[in-house]
Amino acid sequence: MKVVLKNLTKRFPNRNKKLPDVIAVNDFDFEIPDGKLIGLLGPSGCGKSTTLNLISGLEKPTSGRVFFGDTDVTDLPPENRGVGLVFQNYALYPHLTVRQNILFPLQNLKGDKKLSKDVMEAKALEAAKLVQIDSLMERKPSELSGGQQQRVAIARALVKMPSVLLLDEPLSNLDARLRLQTREEIRRIQNETGITTIFVTHDQEEAMSISDLIVVMKDGVLQQIGKPQDVYDLPANLFVAKFLGTPAINVFEGEVKGGRLFIGGEDVLSVTGAPDGAVWVGIRPEGFALDEGGAFKAELERVEVMGRDTSVVSTHAGCVTGNIRSIIPSEERPDGSEKTVSFSLKPFKTHLFSKDTEERIPFSD
Ligand code: ADP
Numbered sequence: 543m544k545v546v547l548k549n550l551t552k553r554f555p556n557r558n559k560k561l562p563d564v565i566a567v568n569d570f571d572f573e574i575p576d577g578k579l580i581g582l583l584g585p586s587g588c589g590k591s592t593t594l595n596l597i598s599g600l601e602k603p604t605s606g607r608v609f610f611g612d613t614d615v616t617d618l619p620p621e622n623r624g625v626g627l628v629f630q631n632y633a634l635y636p637h638l639t640v641r642q643n644i645l646f647p648l649q650n651l652k653g654d655k656k657l658s659k660d661v662m663e664a665k666a667l668e669a670a671k672l673v674q675i676d677s678l679m680e681r682k683p684s685e686l687s688g689g690q691q692q693r694v695a696i697a698r699a700l701v702k703m704p705s706v707l708l709l710d711e712p713l714s715n716l717d718a719r720l721r722l723q724t725r726e727e728i729r730r731i732q733n734e735t736g737i738t739t740i741f742v743t744h745d746q747e748e749a750m751s752i753s754d755l756i757v758v759m760k761d762g763v764l765q766q767i768g769k770p771q772d773v774y775d776l777p778a779n780l781f782v783a784k785f786l787g788t789p790a791i792n793v794f795e796g797e798v799k800g801g802r803l804f805i806g807g808e809d810v811l812s813v814t815g816a817p818d819g820a821v822w823v824g825i826r827p828e829g830f831a832l833d834e835g836g837a838f839k840a841e842l843e844r845v846e847v848m849g850r851d852t853s854v855v856s857t858h859a860g861c862v863t864g865n866i867r868s869i870i871p872s873e874e875r876p877d878g879s880e881k882t883v884s885f886s887l888k889p890f891k892t893h894l895f896s897k898d899t900e901e902r903i904p905f906s907d
């Protein structure tokens with residue numbers, strides 16, 4: 543089921559009554575395609591949960607509409623939208639077994655939707671198998687690990703075969719290893735069921751690794767929507783460039799003159815087509831190539847060996863993000879005794895941003 547948001551806005555009265563309303567979701571106007579896994583990504587407070595709640599019907603929009611397929615669901619209550627919900631805290635019923643927890647949504651069906659006991663049991667088992675907890679059906683939540691509890695929550699959300707599955711930071715309470723494993727599970731379950739799934743996280747790596755599309759948000763405003771690699775390679779603005787990638791992109795004060803980019807007075811790159819003037823320059827850690835004749839020179843701080851790659855930490859007066867972190871193949875690493883390192887810059891890993899709007903300025907090399 544595709545989900546269409548049309549000029550969707552949600553305002554909340556500010557908790558501090560003297561301050562203006564909070565616009566948690568500001569004029570969202572985009573389409574979530576059918577059968578895909580979408581990552582809603584942004585820092586805490588940017589409006590991810592509110593967006594999810596507007597889609598599920600737990601919140602009413604201030605203005606705008608929500609469509610499931612061609613149906614306007616804006617005025618439908620959550621229980622009539624066919625959505626499955628999973629939250630950060632699993633919220634299982636502690637006194638019920640795994641089986642009873644998964645059965646619960648089916649037992650509440652009324653009228654012509656009511657199911658026989660056998661059908662309910664079969665559906666519960668099917669959902670449990672999908673998340674691989676079918677051997678734990680008679681346990682209570684307290685007898686399960688965090689990861690298993692979250693699987694039960696996912697099974698409970700899936701048992702009615704929702705048309706849209708909504709997951710709000712479902713991995714936040716898990717330790718690092720379980721987080722990795724469970725996110726792969728979510729990807730597998732989505733592939734197997736083909737259910738349109740919206741996955742909320744503030745963790746860019748989590749969103750990038752499993753999503754077909756990511757939606758990057760800031761302060762209730764959509765920043766960019768696209769395939770993870772495309773958004774990483776061509777960030778729409780400085781915020782998106784800084785939010786995606788570890789180590790983070792390095793940002794410098796720069797200046798464009800006659801199609802050349804200058805950082806700290808040095809002519810470091812050809813940027814044909816970029817207009818003259820001061821710019822922010824973002825250079826990905828993998829955008830620096832060690833090059834004795836390279837025009838970009840930095841003071842070497844230290845060399846960190848990380849196995850396959852080496853992280854070269856250096857400083858430069860033009861850098862506004864602290865130390866420069868560059869990643870180079872380990873076999874090329876400097877021995878660490880040098881005072882300065884010289885780099886040439888890879889043009890497709892270097893981005894220019896307007897100092898006014900912070901939007902990316904395209905150029906060709
Ligand atoms: P996220 O999930 O990205 O962390 P939220 O959607 O929870 O962000 O919140 C977005 C903004 O809306 C925040 O500034 C938050 O304080 C505000 N907000 C959320 N819910 C309410 C509410 N019920 N009343 C007032 N403000 C709210």
Ligand code: MG
Pocket residue numbers: 590591592
């Ligand atoms: Mg949230």
